[in-house]
Amino acid sequence: xxxxxxxxxxxxxxxxxxxxxxxxxxxxxxxxxxxxxxxxxxxxxxxxxxxxxxxxxxxxxxxxxxxxxxxxxxxxxxxxxxxxxxxxxxxxxxxxxxxxxxxxxxxxxxxxxxxxxxxxxxxxxxxxxxxxxxxxxxxxxxxxxxxxxxxxxxxxxxxxxxxxxxxxxxxxxxxxxxxxxxxxxxxxxxxxxxxxxxxxxxxxxxxxxxxxxxxxxxxxxxxxxxxxxxxxxxxxxxxxxxxxxxxxxxxxxxxxxxxxxxxxxxxxxxxxxxxxxxxxxxxxxxxxxxxxxxxxxxxxxxxxxxxxxxxxxxxxxxxxxxxxxxxxxxxxxxxxxxxxxxx
Amino acid sequence: xxxxxxxxxxxxxxxxxxxxxxxxxxxxxxxxxxxxxxxxxxxxxxxxxxxxxxxxxxxxxxxxxxxxxxxxxxxxxxxxxxxxxxxxxxxxxxxxxxxxxxxxxxxxxxxxxxxxxxxxxxxxxxxxxxxxxxxxxxxxxxxxxxxxxxxxxxxxxxxxxxxxxxxxxxxxxxxxxxxxxxxxxxxxxxxxxxxxxxxxxxxxxxxxxxxxxxxxxxxxxxxxxxxxxxxxxxxxxxxxxxxxxxxxxxxxxxxxxxxxxxxxxxxxxxxxxxxxxxxxxxxxxxxxxxxxxxxxxxxxxxxxxxxxxxxxxxxxxxxxxxxxxxxxxxxxxxxxxxxxxxxxxxxxxxxxxxxxxxxxxxxxxxxxxxxxxxxxxxxxxxxxxxxxxxxxxxxxxxxxxxxxxxxxxxxxxxxxxxxxxxxxxxxxxxxxxxxxxxxxxxxxxxxxxxxxxxxxxxxxxxxxxxxxxxxxxxxxxxxxxxxxxxxxxxxxxxxxxxxxxxxxxxxxxxxxxxxxxxxxxxxxxxxxxxxxxxxxxxxxxxxxxxxxxxxxxxxxxxxxxxxxxxxxxxxxxxxxxxxxxxxxxxxxxxxxxxxxxxxxxxxxxxxxxxxxxxx
Ligand SMILES: [Zn+2]
Numbered sequence: 023x024x025x026x027x028x029x030x031x032x033x034x035x036x037x038x039x040x041x042x043x044x045x046x047x048x049x050x051x052x053x054x055x056x057x058x059x060x061x062x063x064x065x066x067x068x069x070x071x072x073x074x075x076x077x078x079x080x081x082x083x084x085x086x087x088x089x090x091x092x093x094x095x096x097x098x099x100x101x102x103x104x105x106x107x108x109x110x111x112x113x114x115x116x117x118x119x120x121x122x123x124x125x126x127x128x129x130x131x132x133x134x135x136x137x138x139x140x141x142x143x144x145x146x147x148x149x150x151x152x153x154x155x156x157x158x159x160x161x162x163x164x165x166x167x168x169x170x171x172x173x174x175x176x177x178x179x180x181x182x183x184x185x186x187x188x189x190x191x192x193x194x195x196x197x198x199x200x201x202x203x204x205x206x207x208x209x210x211x212x213x214x215x216x217x218x219x220x221x222x223x224x225x226x227x228x229x230x231x232x233x234x235x236x237x238x239x240x241x242x243x244x245x246x247x248x249x250x251x252x253x254x255x256x257x258x259x260x261x262x263x264x265x266x267x268x269x270x271x272x273x274x275x276x277x278x279x280x281x282x283x284x285x286x287x288x289x290x291x292x293x294x295x296x297x298x299x300x301x302x303x304x305x306x307x308x309x310x311x312x313x314x315x316x317x318x319x320x321x322x323x324x325x326x327x328x329x330x331x332x333x334x335x336x337x338x339x340x341x342x343x344x345x346x347x348x349x350x351x352x353x354x355x356x357x358x359x360x361x362x363x364x365x
Numbered sequence: 366x367x368x369x370x371x372x373x374x375x376x377x378x379x380x381x382x383x384x385x386x387x388x389x390x391x392x393x394x395x396x397x398x399x400x401x402x403x404x405x406x407x408x409x410x411x412x413x414x415x416x417x418x419x420x421x422x423x424x425x426x427x428x429x430x431x432x433x434x435x436x437x438x439x440x441x442x443x444x445x446x447x448x449x450x451x452x453x454x455x456x457x458x459x460x461x462x463x464x465x466x467x468x469x470x471x472x473x474x475x476x477x478x479x480x481x482x483x484x485x486x487x488x489x490x491x492x493x494x495x496x497x498x499x500x501x502x503x504x505x506x507x508x509x510x511x512x513x514x515x516x517x518x519x520x521x522x523x524x525x526x527x528x529x530x531x532x533x534x535x536x537x538x539x540x541x542x543x544x545x546x547x548x549x550x551x552x553x554x555x556x557x558x559x560x561x562x563x564x565x566x567x568x569x570x571x572x573x574x575x576x577x578x579x580x581x582x583x584x585x586x587x588x589x590x591x592x593x594x595x596x597x598x599x600x601x602x603x604x605x606x607x608x609x610x611x612x613x614x615x616x617x618x619x620x621x622x623x624x625x626x627x628x629x630x631x632x633x634x635x636x637x638x639x640x641x642x643x644x645x646x647x648x649x650x651x652x653x654x655x656x657x658x659x660x661x662x663x664x665x666x667x668x669x670x671x672x673x674x675x676x677x678x679x680x681x682x683x684x685x686x687x688x689x690x691x692x693x694x695x696x697x698x699x700x701x702x703x704x705x706x707x708x709x710x711x712x713x714x715x716x717x718x719x720x721x722x723x724x725x726x727x728x729x730x731x732x733x734x735x736x737x738x739x740x741x742x743x744x745x746x747x748x749x750x751x752x753x754x755x756x757x758x759x760x761x762x763x764x765x766x767x768x769x770x771x772x773x774x775x776x777x778x779x780x781x782x783x784x785x786x787x788x789x790x791x792x793x794x795x796x797x798x799x800x801x802x803x804x805x806x807x808x809x810x811x812x813x814x815x816x817x818x819x820x821x822x823x824x825x826x827x828x829x830x831x832x833x834x835x836x837x838x839x840x841x842x843x844x845x846x847x848x849x850x851x852x853x854x855x856x857x858x859x860x861x862x863x864x865x866x867x868x869x870x871x872x873x874x875x876x877x878x879x880x881x882x883x884x885x886x887x888x889x890x891x892x893x894x895x896x897x898x899x900x901x902x903x904x905x906x907x908x909x910x911x912x913x914x915x916x917x918x919x920x921x922x923x924x925x926x927x928x929x930x931x932x933x934x935x936x937x938x939x940x941x942x943x944x945x946x947x948x949x950x951x952x953x954x955x956x957x958x959x960x961x962x963x964x965x966x967x968x969x970x971x972x973x974x975x976x977x978x979x980x
Binding site: 359 | 405426783
């Protein structure tokens with residue numbers, strides 16, 4: 023098969039298919055992408071979007087791991103599993119459409135639950151992206167990634183709200199910066215001896231970013247003097263995420279649309295507990311935010327899944343500054359922002 | 366199908382989605398993503414229109430299409446694929462142009478909302494007018510690389526697509542192209558002009574020979590430098606480049622000698638040009654450098670043929686081969702026909718890449734690979750899957766708010782390649798932008814001023830160049846105000862006897878007002894005429910929305926050349942520099958670029974992380 027021949031050079035077929043993106047991120051990035059093996063855990067709407075984008079980008083291999091079955095709610099955003107596969111394993115049901123997106127990428131479905139996977143399983147990947155996992159699993163996988171120097175990403179979409187997190191450990195990358203140089207040298211075709219004038223020049227620089235593990239983000243102390251001041255102005259997204267992750271850990275699932283009113287009540291209760299424990303005023307996450315956290319809403323999966331996939335592409339190609347370490351999408355204001363949480 | 370699952374959305378949104386009828390204009394990069402989001406969100410009455418068929422280079426992002434669909438209608442295949450996501454939806458696909466007269470105001474009035482996913486400004490302008498006329502909210506969107514933008518257009522509430530002047534196309538002074546290139550793009554533009562001079566549409570503004578009227582060369586060029594008489598335009602007097610090439614049967618060696626030796630020698634004789642520049646080096650066919658420019662071959666160099674850096678000897682071979690092939694293509698055409706430069710035509714691209722590199726070498730300018738030259742010559746603004754996905758997501762969130770009549774939450778949103786200083790990646794504006802009261806499209810009484818020489822412009826030019834190409838009308842009727850004379854009728858043939866007449870012959874003079882009406886667009890425009898002689902090498906006419914913008918013309922500007930011709934509007938390009946991507950019109954852009962058009966791409970407020978370094 024073309025493209026998986028082990029050589030680091032692109033074939034002419036690949037160059038044709040990926041022509042436009044090569045023009046954007048360069049040949050070197052495309053070569054790095056075609057060597058990347060990616061594990062994608064969780065394949066509801068958000069996972070499906072990430073899956074689509076990285077397969078289209080032309081990574082080497084994608085393993086989709088999902089122990090769940092196709093549910094009614096999947097119809098609100100999961101476009102890889104055909105509708106007649108209700109009740110079937112989600113990863114297996116999605117394989118055929120995922121593979122069709124790009125025959126040059128090796129796509130594998132794994133129907134097991136992530137909790138049943140031994141630590142050794144994760145070693146064969148360059149990037150792991152986890153969605154719909156419990157906090158306990160996220161912390162475990164993040165730890166394994168740190169031991170094996172695997173780039174770790176996670177994120178979720180809850181209704182119209184979403185976030186992503188990255189722990190790339192110590193990440194080296196090249197960044198293009200515009201510098202203004204005063205040039206006195208003679209350029210062909212241009213009158214020389216002009217007074218030195220500043221002209222913008224693009225330069226590639228080697229940079230290093232240091233990340234913290236997810237645990238630091240979750241254990242972050244908002245009551246400290248410096249941060250308590252920030253809370254009143256802070257966007258509620260981080261705290262909303264904490265409430266939703268707590269709901270997931272407590273109930274073993276996310277809020278269910280058909281239990282809408284009951285689950286909103288439960289979310290309010292959990293919110294009170296979680297925020298009180300964080301010593302953050304409960305009003306930080308108003309009740310009305312919970313009206314928009316059911317299922318995974320397609321346009322938001324597209325937005326947050328697009329951002330996540332682009333971060334994976336950036337990390338693999340080691341080009342441009344990665345989001346260190348969180349991205350939140352707040353649907354009330356249509357704002358997507360990057361934040362660094364943890365020390 | 367979120368809206369048909371109880372409890373996902375609030376009741377009001379759920380019912381508005383289920384009862385909405387929406388139109389998606391364009392089934393490219395953003396269109397595919399939009400259609401997916403819409404049917405998954407539960408929209409059940411969707412129509413999609415696209416004129417295009419599927420190409421291989423679409424497949425890396427237009428994910429509703431696969432290899433087996435290449436050559437088929439985008440709208441039809443997009444419909445088939447999207448139906449598998451939501452079998453309950455009814456999707457109507459049109460393989461057609463939205464500017465066709467079948468889609469009049471009544472067609473648009475049927476929709477609760479229209480979403481544009483277009484790739485060119487002409488169609489965007491048209492849909493903008495149709496939605497204003499039908500009073501249907503329009504969500505406009507576009508992407509370019511990592512950048513993207515989503516904007517609500519609602520009559521009376523927000524700016525329309527044509528409220529703000531758009532950036533003009535980048536041009537280069539003619540003497541830079543012909544005499545003193547200093548950057549690769551100058552050589553590429555020259556090579557494209559050369560292609561047209563030899564095989565394409567003949568345009569006197571695209572002369573490739575030395576320009577003796579170069580003001581910088583004054584004093585030493587022309588008569589006394591080279592005892593060659595020049596004509597009034599400053600061009601070396603001789604038969605046209607094409608006639609000369611034909612007379613020597615397009616012999617590559619002879620062409621090479623003239624272009625890269627004799628003409629360069631001539632330039633060298635214009636001493637003033639080279640006092641502060643590195644002078645060019647004429648080349649001999651029989652003695653060309655084998656080595657690859659710069660250094661030894663880059664060790665990182667890939668094996669891909671388009672990524673190789675050619676030596677000048679290789680360039681000359683490629684020049685010779687492409688010349689022979691293009692000559693054969695050209696000679697197989699009918700008498701008056703000509704070739705049209707196309708970045709995807711192997712010979713046309715080889716020709717431009719080799720000529721540009723040879724010229725670059727002569728002027729000590731760094732050479733480029735064929736791959737890079739294709740980007741620049743074809744003006745390719747690349748589109749990628751992730752940006753399109755994010756932008757289409759924001760469009761549908763805007764759509765939710767529009768359906769809920771919550772327009773105040775539909776501020777224009779931008780996607781940035783990097784977070785802003787406030788750490789925002791997806792950045793909404795604080796407020797809706799109110800309509801521009803002087804907009805010549807959406808203001809209550811639209812008007813423009815046309816500066817033109819009424820004794821040289823014909824009625825046909827008024828219709829084609831001014832009303833259709835510049836003002837984007839489809840089928841205008843024109844009446845001379847006060848006298849009631851019908852100048853142009855959209856009824857076939859009714860005023861065809863007026864076509865060759867000059868405007869002045871029909872009584873149009875300084876201060877005249879033309880009442881222009883485009884029935885399809887339901888658009889009436891009042892055009893005030895200002896009589897002005899055409900400046901030398903200047904535009905034939907100028908259209909100004911706001912007469913206070915009229916300022917004295919810069920007479921020093923001798924001539925300018927289009928940068929790269931038409932951009933290759935990959936998908937849904939944000940900053941549209943030129944109007945369309947119809948390649949057959951690529952080389953008549955001269956008139957349009959100088960037509961004083963004040964429009965351009967959507968302006969973006971951008972923040973870059975600049976660092977000041979002084980060396
Ligand atoms: Zn307007």
